[in-house]
Amino acid sequence: MRDVSIIAIGQTKVDEHWGKSLRHLAADAILAALAEANPGRIDALYVGNMISGEVAGQEHLGALIADFVGLRGVEAVKVEAACGSGAAAVRLGYAAVAGGLCDFVIAAGVEKMTDANGGEVTAALALAADGDYETSQGLSFVSINALLMRRYMYEFGVKHEDFAGFAVNAHKNAIGNPNAMFPYPVTAQAFAKARMIADPINLLDSSPIGDGAAAVVLCPTEMARQFTEKPVRVMASAIATDSVALHDRHDPMALQAAYLSVQRAYSLAKITPGDIDLFETHDAFTIMAALELEACGFAQRGQGTRLAQAGEIGIDGRIPVSTMGGLKGRGHPVGATGVYQIVELVQQLRGEAGVNQVKDCRIGMAQNIGGSGATVVTHILERIG
């Protein structure tokens, strides 16, 4: 196995990009990354994407995007693992470089969601769940998370308002991120009164859909300094899975794949949760942030919401979370999200996060979740520049 580092990043603003197609968004992110550091040769392109066929009317993204960015001929495939597609693409890129198959790999994520109407997008997102036994019953993806949240509140005596801090923190951090979709503050009062989507999940528990793309360039660490003064090393990359359907889990309150994935990552990186300086959670819904903090060892079972306050998860808190706005504030272009998380970690570890900079950070972790916890991808990155 070879040591792998990230030498370049690129991203578009998450937004309603009416004037841009899927391929243009992907190109914007990839060409921005190559403008930062171009090794002069790319051996493979992995494209994370979830619902381009359903929503943007386009599949076969590997070849399409490779050709569009001037890489015709290169090995290129789309990687799909529901909302975990982006980090799964990074994971495959990492594996290709670490295993010695490739030297220079682009891992990108792209999602174009605003070409379809709300009902179509809601139905497409529900494809992350079990088609025969969840979505065919009329469940939206939000409602599956709502089933988790309702039970969590019941089992651990937690109130809806206890989750507010996750949304407040994410939106506060989004203000300092020029690529965030909703760089506006959200108050606990607004959180309490927001429109209900799938009870008990309301609009401000939920991340917004949007268009966006992000990309990273990976290469062996021993070559990284030829291309950048600030390489960021991949300490660990791990994927774990669980049943797709919530009803097939013995204990839905424990995100077992998140636990397995993070334990593998801690073991590979030879660190403990206390060594992590910032954590990009998959806060698609506030309940997911709570469950992840528990699965990753930052809170005891049933106590994740106790961290939903500035002193804990704020930029200067004990374990900063969603430091560039998270899925909630930056936006959640589903198949691209996992790559955004990695890009934002790199910004932080390079010291390029502007007003959102986490002081003296050396090690950052990102966790990207597909479905209601069926695919969980964990990456731990380290500043070596």
Added chain:
Amino acid sequence: MRIPRHWRLQDQRYRMVGEVCDNCGEKLFPPRDICPECSKPACTPYTFNGRGEVYSYSTIYQAPEGFEEFVPYTVALVKLDEGPMITAQLTDVEAAEVRIGMPVEMVTRRMLEEGEDGLIIYGYKFRPALAATA
């Protein structure tokens, strides 16, 4: 969903036919061929009694395409008497009356109409258990 996809699920949709593991005795719904408990083949059909209790629930106000006309409707995770959980809509009950732990029973109901000339899909929903059967 296409016709064969619905047709294949008729035993599950109408009669709640799952499986029992020949090796460890675990009751499985939906049927899945390999027992998740002991990883041995599970292929003996087992018909569930259709009774259970609400493990969690949610009332949907923003529905996926095709279900908009039913909004608001309530979905639940139901823990069946025999052990497994199932995802289904609740029916014959006001959303405000639903509670975790509430006894419920399976009924056959219309799930979806695929337009004027399309399929009418029937399947299971769960209603509060009637006193006579509870």
